[in-house]
Amino acid sequence: MNALFDQDAMRRRIERELIDGYDEEIEMEMEDRLVADPLDASSEDAGERVRYFRELFRLQGELVKLQDWVAASRQKVVILFEGRDAAGKGGVIKRITQRLNPRVCRTVALPAPNDRERTQWYFQRYAAHLPAAGEIVLFDRSWYNRAGVERVMGFCSDDEYEEFFRSVPAFEGMLQRSGIKLIKYWFSITDDEQELRFLGRIHDPLKQWKLSPMDLESRRRWEEYTKAKEVMLERTHSAESPWWVVQAVDKKLARLNCIHHLLSQFPYTEIEHPAVHLPERLRHEHYSRQAVPEDMMVPDVYGQ
Template structure:
């Protein structure tokens, strides 16, 4: 077999593996009971076909790799905040953004509830250690805006604390921007009916039940309170240095593509010089003899 054919076969196998990875991620949306799937599809008759979605996703992900290389080469600092209703699609968008990126360059921050010690600190203190150094992209899966949302609605923060947050956050974000951080803020928006349907899917899908927390269920009860909190947040924190961008999220696939495309359009990245990568020849030592390792060290070959 010629070298050309061997390379072609290898490339086709790589492309198939890439498609398999995407399909694996998509399975999380497909493992539903037949009835729930039927109801969901009846409410989404104009869904993007899978072939078009994958084609566009792979194209945008290749651009994200160019962005990553540019950030690394120029020692840029990028922060992207993802906020929105529970089940609005923040996590799915983050997965697709980071799927093919170097985790040493692009990392996700999803902080748990603050500890007793953290509750006594300056509010922004626990977020500061996670901010990027030069050459890094940090994606916050929820952020300091917890205070304007869940903490306010659920009563974990008093109105005086919320007011202090609203006074502080614009200046805090201006400081980040002045320090050289490119700060981008996304709000993923879904309708009341769409959120209810997605919660029902999570309840009936054993692979998704872990995504439902008591806070998620409370968000259904307090839908209107969350709406009011969101409106106040936009009014008080939509500043020229760090504006909010709203991503309509009822259609998950289009939301992911639109978000990635928009993010790429905000940053003036370009090609950077690359050294040609050449695979060195293997050095063979005629005196080397590979030892046979004990069988119990190997993982059982069940598949």
């Protein structure tokens, strides 16, 4: 009986995980002026979701102000997002960048190094993506790969691993002395929560692509990743370059908490912009718009 109950409870949790995933897709399209009631207000869950959306949109409005301030004051900002697979890093990065100018705020998610890059100075391929004045760069995983996946999966030697810990304080110190504001986030989830999120991906055909063989192997090596994470935080957390840990079991709260904390790290102010006026279109008496040939038109399947 208990086994049946446990299976039913797990099934309901997976279903809820799938619903949350679809909520995320709705969320990425929804405008704040339309959030007034996209959901049944009689539902307690719906009320919580509406409150979440409203606070998210408020924080995103503040992120736009931060972006304008960074551009106007010529700041250089680097934000690292680290954590286990399925910890929610990509989700919060999407919400941060969703309404920002990609010329000011961009995301860097590097693949595994190629043969040439493996012979370079370890930090070289990351340094190529650092910001110029007036830019924000978000690293979806970073040079801390060496302390995590490379260590656990045996992709680096013991000497390379130790050299990383000797070098990283100096590297980050150079970044900061050059005027770069460096912020490091670790997204923390439980063993059970990662299992649930992986099962949700397995049961959602739209998200199965997110599960790589490396992700599945990381699940098997949970304890080894835990030890590597603990060593990394202990050896690279300092007053000059601190880690900030985000409790990420609840994905929505994690996003709000992370964005709120991120905003608190800057003395930004709202930048005044001149009023924008749409100019009158120039019209010429003999201008006529040329017809597009039918064979060039995309078929109007959904308008029929």
